Amino acid sequence: MNDKDQFMRKAIDLSIKNIEKGGGPxxxxxxxxxxxxxxxxxxxxxxxxxxxxxxVNVIREAARILGTFDLSDCEIYTSCEPCPMCLxxxxxxxxxxxxYGNDKYDAAxxxxxxxxxxxxxxxxxxxxxxxxxQIMNEEAIEAFSLWDKKTDKTPY
Amino acid sequence: MNDKDQFMRKAIDLSIKNIEKGGGPxxxxxxxxxxxxxxxxxxxxxxxxxxxxxxVNVIREAARILGTFDLSDCEIYTSCEPCPMCLxxxxxxxxxxxxYGNDKYDAAxxxxxxxxxxxxxxxxxxxxxxxxxQIMNEEAIEAFSLWDKKTDKTPY
Numbered sequence: 001m002n003d004k005d006q007f008m009r010k011a012i013d014l015s016i017k018n019i020e021k022g023g024g025p026x027x028x029x030x031x032x033x034x035x036x037x038x039x040x041x042x043x044x045x046x047x048x049x050x051x052x053x054x055x056v057n058v059i060r061e062a063a064r065i066l067g068t069f070d071l072s073d074c075e076i077y078t079s080c081e082p083c084p085m086c087l088x089x090x091x092x093x094x095x096x097x098x099x100y101g102n103d104k105y106d107a108a109x110x111x112x113x114x115x116x117x118x119x120x121x122x123x124x125x126x127x128x129x130x131x132x133x134q135i136m137n138e139e140a141i142e143a144f145s146l147w148d149k150k151t152d153k154t155p156y
Numbered sequence: 157m158n159d160k161d162q163f164m165r166k167a168i169d170l171s172i173k174n175i176e177k178g179g180g181p182x183x184x185x186x187x188x189x190x191x192x193x194x195x196x197x198x199x200x201x202x203x204x205x206x207x208x209x210x211x212v213n214v215i216r217e218a219a220r221i222l223g224t225f226d227l228s229d230c231e232i233y234t235s236c237e238p239c240p241m242c243l244x245x246x247x248x249x250x251x252x253x254x255x256y257g258n259d260k261y262d263a264a265x266x267x268x269x270x271x272x273x274x275x276x277x278x279x280x281x282x283x284x285x286x287x288x289x290q291i292m293n294e295e296a297i298e299a300f301s302l303w304d305k306k307t308d309k310t311p312y
Binding site: 009025049051063064067068083087088091092097100103107109135136139143146155156 | 160161164165167168171172174175178180181182183200201204205206207209212215216219220222223224225226227235236237239240241242243244245246247248249250251252253254255256257258259262263265266267272273274276277278281286287288289290291292293295296297298299300302303304306309310311312
């Protein structure tokens with residue numbers, strides 16, 4: 001078994017054990033310099049947290065352990081293709097590579113359907129099924145002006 | 157000032173105060189039955205957590221307070237158009253409406269550019285700049301079979 005397979009095997013083991021614990025069938029690990037540094041599972045129903053997907057959790061844990069929000073020297077191994085939320089988290093964390101086991105079609109077959117979210121993101125704001133309405137732009141822009149002028153900020 | 161403007165005003169106030177606290181210029185509130193039940197700000201650099209956007213944080217907080225991962229009777233007011241990660245979180249939480257102040261073009265002008273993420277999500281997996289590679293599907297699918305057969309699961 002090569003390294004990649006070992007890391008994915010761990011993500012799969014987590015996904016299976018998580019079912020026994022009453023969670024959803026998803027697990028993920030983050031690898032840095034050839035070693036697993038963090039693990040995560042889906043805990044949406046346990047924690048009553050809709051953002052508690054395996055990938056979000058493992059990213060939070062790896063960032064906590066490394067003390068940085070920049071995981072550009074890390075890879076993620078996830079038992080299932082990331083949903084748009086998790087893909088966004090992976091990109092914000094600047095993770096360098098994604099390995100996944102099941103794909104979104106496998107996930108849809110057991111009732112986890114990301115397709116609606118993918119379709120919504122693709123639609124112009126005005127045509128989305130969940131209404132997205134812009135208000136008070138003139139007031140909101142004040143924060144951006146202040147940020148732009150600030151000289152001692154931490155950019156990311 | 158009508159209710160919608162009041163809720164957005166609060167989100168904007170949070171975004172401005174967050175800069176003074178050393179955070180990014182983003183704030184959000186969640187409203188249920190005409191009342192603000194939770195607030196959130198961007199805390200990426202404070203918490204070294206790349207997922208700590210205002211919308212993710214306010215969703216986590218509202219879900220914690222209400223004791224449910226289903227926020228379908230809630231609206232979100234955010235000082236800036238949600239990025240793909242936050243949009244995903246909004247959809248998983250089943251929030252009914254999104255109001256935003258600044259848009260993604262305003263955000264790009266001060267260096268917060270979601271466009272790369274939107275483009276990546278649109279690309280087929282094989283053509284993404286961040287490689288996404290499927291391995292060990294045969295092993296990974298075992299978790300989905302177990303989930304599918306489980307009779308006492310909490311679906312979501």
